[in-house]
Amino acid sequence: MTGVIHLLVGTTKGAFVLSSADREGWKVSGPHCDGWTINHMTGDPATGTLWAGGGGDWSGAGVFRSDDGGQSWDLSKLSTGQMDQWAANDPEFAAMVGWTDRPAPFGDTLHSVWSLHHAHGVLWAGVKPGTLLQSTDGGATWATNDAFATFPERENWSPGAAGLTLHTIVTAPDDPAKIWLGISAAGVFASEDGGESWDRRNRMSNAEACAGHDHPAAPRGGETGHCVHNMVRAPGSDLLYQQNHHGVWRSRDGGRHWDDITAGLPSTFGFPIAVHPNDPLTLWTVPLNGDTAGRFPPGASAAVWRSQDGGESWVAQREGLPQENCFFTVLRQAMTTDRRAQAGVYFGTNSGSIFASRDAGESWDEIARHLPTVLSVDAVEMA
Numbered sequence: 001m002t003g004v005i006h007l008l009v010g011t012t013k014g015a016f017v018l019s020s021a022d023r024e025g026w027k028v029s030g031p032h033c034d035g036w037t038i039n040h041m042t043g044d045p046a047t048g049t050l051w052a053g054g055g056g057d058w059s060g061a062g063v064f065r066s067d068d069g070g071q072s073w074d075l076s077k078l079s080t081g082q083m084d085q086w087a088a089n090d091p092e093f094a095a096m097v098g099w100t101d102r103p104a105p106f107g108d109t110l111h112s113v114w115s116l117h118h119a120h121g122v123l124w125a126g127v128k129p130g131t132l133l134q135s136t137d138g139g140a141t142w143a144t145n146d147a148f149a150t151f152p153e154r155e156n157w158s159p160g161a162a163g164l165t166l167h168t169i170v171t172a173p174d175d176p177a178k179i180w181l182g183i184s185a186a187g188v189f190a191s192e193d194g195g196e197s198w199d200r201r202n203r204m205s206n207a208e209a210c211a212g213h214d215h216p217a218a219p220r221g222g223e224t225g226h227c228v229h230n231m232v233r234a235p236g237s238d239l240l241y242q243q244n245h246h247g248v249w250r251s252r253d254g255g256r257h258w259d260d261i262t263a264g265l266p267s268t269f270g271f272p273i274a275v276h277p278n279d280p281l282t283l284w285t286v287p288l289n290g291d292t293a294g295r296f297p298p299g300a301s302a303a304v305w306r307s308q309d310g311g312e313s314w315v316a317q318r319e320g321l322p323q324e325n326c327f328f329t330v331l332r333q334a335m336t337t338d339r340r341a342q343a344g345v346y347f348g349t350n351s352g353s354i355f356a357s358r359d360a361g362e363s364w365d366e367i368a369r370h371l372p373t374v375l376s377v378d379a380v381e382m383a
Helices: 082-089 091-097
Strands: 004-011 014-020 027-032 038-044 049-056 060-066 074-077 112-119 122-128 131-135 165-172 175-184 187-191 228-233 240-244 247-251 269-275 283-288 304-307 315-317 335-337 345-348 354-357 365-368 374-382
Touching: 004 049, 004 354, 014 038, 014 365, 060 112, 060 122, 082 091, 112 165, 122 175, 131 165, 165 228, 175 228, 187 228, 240 269, 269 335, 345 374
Parallel strands: 038 112, 038 374, 228 269, 335 374
Antiparallel strands: 004 014, 004 038, 004 374, 014 027, 038 049, 049 060, 049 112, 060 074, 112 122, 122 131, 122 165, 165 175, 175 187, 228 240, 240 247, 269 283, 283 304, 304 315, 335 345, 345 354, 354 365
């Protein structure tokens, strides 16, 4: 049985929900979440609950929850921002912006929520700077994961350009004990006891032959570049893929060793990566021309690159995508798939477009345009 696919789109000006039962004629609702910057969204198909996380200097960090498909949202505020400081001391300003004095259990220590993941009855949140939170009541209350908060030598972690962002949370559907995290620019971390303890997993499979590199985000010292941009887990295994600041990588053993699978792609730089929901060897990525070269598709010609053999070879998929004067960027969480047998693939751009493919990337349609900058796209199907 199939239901309605909801694309959950986080933007710099709130959350949007695109809905369609047949993956045609998409209906757009939004902006939601009071115009907050929404870095990531997720949903629970079993209950229909949606969550949106974000924030920033002005608002502080928070997670919104909707139990009616996105029609209304309730905020669980995690930290305070500049608006709270101003409003608390200026009643006229507070009235002007409609400010409500909400509890903020983490004071001013958190900047923004960057990732959300719901699995095995737990809602996880990755927060800048480098913090992992968890909720067992659907996001009403939150607790810090203490084992990760006290990880050895975390004071030496270097932030990426966007700060020390915990942007990726991955779990194993069949094993609640297994969790993987991606942090820019601290690397990949994993737990096999439900978050009670953690270890780093950045070792290259050919570590002994590694002689280093002259790029600060590139592999060196036997490890992948610590600036991991996004990471996904293939279905039915501990096969992981990551798009790094300096290449695309595959791990066959849950991140203990990483193979470089960049060969065949037009560049080493990019942000998102997505894997087929039913085929662990099929994956997609969107290469960009380089860190300091503009961060747009090589040759200003858009393409999604697909591999059907686990990254051993790559093919460009261009039909329906702009092939001239294309200067958009696809950010780290702005690509996803649905869970149907003939997988739909979706991505959003910083120029406000959403592209969709109903045939695993063979062809593309622009299903929304003129949205704010798209920061994330996720898909959830509900009855």
